Amino acid sequence: MDAKEIIARRVAKEFKDGDVVNLGIGLPTLVPNYIDEDVEIILHSENGFTGIGPAPEADQIDPNLVNAGGMPVTIIPGGVFFDSAMSFTIIRGGHLDATVLGALQVDEEGNLANWMIPGKLVPGMGGAMDLVGGAKKVIVAMTHTAKGDLKILKKCTLPLTGAKKVSKIITEMGVMEVTPEGLVLTEYNPEYTLEQIKEATEADLIIPENIREMC
Amino acid sequence: MKKLVSIEEAISKIEDGMTIMIGGFLACGSPNKMIDALLQKGVKDLTIIGNDTGFIDRGIGKLVVSGQAKKVIVSHIGTNKETGRLMNEGKLEVVLVPQGTLAEQVRAGGAGLGGVLTPIGVGTPIAEGKDHLIIDGKTFLLEKALRADVALIFGSKVDEKGNVYYHESTRNFNPLMATAADFVIVEAEEVVKVGELDPHLIMTPGLFVKQIVKA
Numbered sequence: 001m002d003a004k005e006i007i008a009r010r011v012a013k014e015f016k017d018g019d020v021v022n023l024g025i026g027l028p029t030l031v032p033n034y035i036d037e038d039v040e041i042i043l044h045s046e047n048g049f050t051g052i053g054p055a056p057e058a059d060q061i062d063p064n065l066v067n068a069g070g071m072p073v074t075i076i077p078g079g080v081f082f083d084s085a086m087s088f089t090i091i092r093g094g095h096l097d098a099t100v101l102g103a104l105q106v107d108e109e110g111n112l113a114n115w116m117i118p119g120k121l122v123p124g125m126g127g128a129m130d131l132v133g134g135a136k137k138v139i140v141a142m143t144h145t146a147k148g149d150l151k152i153l154k155k156c157t158l159p160l161t162g163a164k165k166v167s168k169i170i171t172e173m174g175v176m177e178v179t180p181e182g183l184v185l186t187e188y189n190p191e192y193t194l195e196q197i198k199e200a201t202e203a204d205l206i207i208p209e210n211i212r213e214m215c
Numbered sequence: 216m217k218k219l220v221s222i223e224e225a226i227s228k229i230e231d232g233m234t235i236m237i238g239g240f241l242a243c244g245s246p247n248k249m250i251d252a253l254l255q256k257g258v259k260d261l262t263i264i265g266n267d268t269g270f271i272d273r274g275i276g277k278l279v280v281s282g283q284a285k286k287v288i289v290s291h292i293g294t295n296k297e298t299g300r301l302m303n304e305g306k307l308e309v310v311l312v313p314q315g316t317l318a319e320q321v322r323a324g325g326a327g328l329g330g331v332l333t334p335i336g337v338g339t340p341i342a343e344g345k346d347h348l349i350i351d352g353k354t355f356l357l358e359k360a361l362r363a364d365v366a367l368i369f370g371s372k373v374d375e376k377g378n379v380y381y382h383e384s385t386r387n388f389n390p391l392m393a394t395a396a397d398f399v400i401v402e403a404e405e406v407v408k409v410g411e412l413d414p415h416l417i418m419t420p421g422l423f424v425k426q427i428v429k430a
Contacts, residue, residue, distance in 0.1 A: 046314060047240040048387050063243065064371070064383040070241035070294065075383075083386045083418075084240075084266070085322045088315030092335060111338075122302070122311075123293025124267070125341075130315035133335040163338030 024101035051079020132162030242274030244385030246402035325394025366396030373403035377424030
């Protein structure tokens with residue numbers, strides 16, 4: 001299994017039947033492939049609908065039906081279209097059970113930076129600030145480091161997307177929960193030693209006695 | 216009152232220096248004929264309010280590439296390299312706004328409100344210089360309402376009184392913008408006779424719409 005598959009498989013276990021979930025662009029979109037058959041989640045697309053279905057066949061592409069990344073998608077039976085105000089009422093109003101997104105940096109206080117690198121990359125926040133600020137559970141799903149650069153820090157140095165909002169960080173190395181005491185490594189991937197995981201993490205990791213193997 | 220007009224007649228309402236709202240999300244549900252007409256007319260120094268700056272060859276992005284915009288108020292510019300380049304060269308002012316905040320600013324503008332209080336962005340760079348209000352112990356940012364001289368929106372089916380139905384994910388910002396400008400022009404994919412649209416399914420009442428053009 002490659003890192004992305006390990007992460008997506010583990011994220012898929014975070015949801016319970018009936019959850020309303022928004023998945024960010026990239027790695028998070030792999031998550032539905034691994035969700036248990038008896039768990040039905042409602043996928044929210046911030047451009048204005050719930051019930052995102054699989055990508056259409058090439059000859060079935062409908063230019064009026066795209067996801068928040070502008071890619072052609074489908075809508076499943078029971079899905080609903082709405083405008084942008086309703087879409088963010090769902091997000092900001094506490095009606096979204098979870099959001100899963102990537103990060104440039106995340107820190108032990110649950111701060112998240114993923115919308116700009118000053119002077120280098122300024123794509124804009126799109127809906128990310130609302131998702132991070134509004135979702136009941138904010139799950140960061142990403143590779144543990146970026147080409148050797150540490151991303152799980154004591155304190156984010158890049159401009160924040162949201163302050164103290166992250167609930168959980170899931171990487172190919174393990175699962176970390178943000179707590180008032182700091183980052184707790186609740187699960188680890190046995191392909192790595194705890195020392196290797198600590199080395200790949202700038203933030204202090206609290207290792208509980210009941211740490212489990214990541215599955 | 217006859218609302219169905221030629222594109223030439225509708226575009227004559229738009230002058231240099233105006234603030235224009237343009238509907239659509241990554242060019243899905245954008246009034247593309249009207250955007251092309253603006254390009255042809257060559258009006259300049261526009262302030263454009265929209266979800267994003269689309270692509271270099273689709274949606275609002277064309278007006279950025281042509282140099283007709285002096286300022287854009289949007290949530291995302293990452294899909295149009297020219298926006299970032301012009302911004303870095305100091306030729307374009309870019310105001311980045313969280314998508315849900317933008318939707319509420321436009322909604323407030325159309326609803327006669329002075330602005331909205333949102334927790335989104337507190338503790339991030341976008342909060343700098345904005346009024347912070349503490350209400351029942353929770354911190355909110357004051358985000359002022361947005362209005363425009365003209366709104367250009369896209370409707371899938373529009374009757375001759377300007378009542379609008381939006382299909383699939385084309386709805387996004389369109390019905391919000393329809394309420395928040397002094398002069399609203401809807402580009403209709405299909406124009407139908409009055410009475411053909413089920414009143415239950417009309418999403419923008421025709422009273423907001425001044426002119427209709429055929430896509």
